[in-house]
Amino acid sequence: MRNIKLTIEYDGKRYLGWQRLGDSEKTIQGKIESVITQMTTEKIEIIGSGRTDAGTHALGQVANFKTNSEMSLNDMLSFFNRYLPSDIVVKKVEEMPERFHARYNVKGKQYSYYVWNNPIPTAFERYHSFYFPQKLDIAKMNEACEKLEGTHDFIGFSALKKSKKSTTRTIDAITIEQEGNMLHFTFVGNGFLHKMVRILMGTILEIGAGKLPVTIIDEVLEQKVREAAGETAPAQGLFLDEVYY
CATH class of the missing domain: 3.30.70.660 (Pseudouridine synthase I, catalytic domain, C-terminal subdomain)
Incomplete structure (x- = not known):
């Protein structure tokens, strides 16, 4: 099982915030999870460093998810930015140790x-x-x-x-x-x-x-x-x- 860290930039004006709300795709988390499912064929929940409110933007939000996919990091990066809306951009994809947690390991913001x-x-x-x-x-x-x-x-x-x-x-x-x-x-x-x-x-x-x-x-x-x-x-x-x- 791989642990993948994402660094994400987004314009929040069209979205109801970071956190997924039921089946609504009007959240940043919902949009990214939808693309991950398409990319890996796995139902995956991503963990964000924290929630941002509706209308708030990010230059360096961080999230992680675990996957069995063997896709390369470069291919993942290309896939995200091909299929995500243009107001959500994955800036970096990194492989992390199993214990890395985007929220619990935060030291500051x-x-x-x-x-x-x-x-x-x-x-x-x-x-x-x-x-x-x-x-x-x-x-x-x-x-x-x-x-x-x-x-x-x-x-x-x-x-x-x-x-x-x-x-x-x-x-x-x-x-x-x-x-x-x-x-x-x-x-x-x-x-x-x-x-x-x-x-x-x-x-x-x-x-x-x-x-x-x-x-x-x-x-x-x-x-x-x-x-x-x-x-x-x-x-x-x-x-x-x-x-x-």
Whole structure:
């Protein structure tokens, strides 16, 4: 039995997210599994590094599956990119040790979030960034980002109601780069809770727009109450850049 690792890029705007939903083929996982069945004649379930929400994109999602197929890695790569839709691309196919697990072996992840910050919207980036026309205070947003770095219980910045598992995560860095009218936020950490990056982004943007004080970060981390944080930023600005093992 071979253990195959995939590195995958996708534009999420047409899909209901990563996770397969019943018989629906409107998910990334569903589309890839359909092609694997066609390729190997085996009914196979792939394991992703984590779920991405409807409308979220990926430059470096990782998944693995086990197969008895003897097809070469190069032939697999060619097969995937011949039969997958053009908005899902397998960038790399690798053979891994039997114990490799795309989700359980994750050491960290990097996400990007893009904000189009101009009174005039953009036609070309509308599915890959969040249009935010209000003036933003970069210094205040950087201050908020610094408060979020480190090890904290982030349940107040997640969509989880409660969890039996630990909700403590470590954010190594949050950076902001300005490229013309586009703001590029990068989040690097050992893991992220459900909708955590989008809720952090919504909160950071409301701080930048003067709608929330910077001290709201301390309050949410202390009180662990989701309602105290900002709105959830929309999915189309979010990209999973890389998964670290």
